[in-house]
Amino acid sequence: MKKVPIRSCLICNEKSDKRALYRIVKNKEGQVFFDPTLRANGRGAYVCEKESCIEKLKDSKRLDKAFQADIDIEDKEKIVREIMENKK
């Protein structure tokens, strides 16, 4: 039987099947973006489907910590916007 990959939400730490989460990636070039395909190359971080968690990505430092980088507020706002537009 194939194991379902489990990941936790950056904000609330709740664990879910990774396909139920939204993936954010930092690639080799240091760009941070929302990855709707779940397959982009780079280091991934996940956020759950709760709007409160998605919105908090903007204000919290969790994303910066996960990627060990200072992420521009513009990039964070773009990620939040794109996740909201892609909501399942």
Ligand SMILES: [Zn+2]
């Ligand atoms: Zn969450």
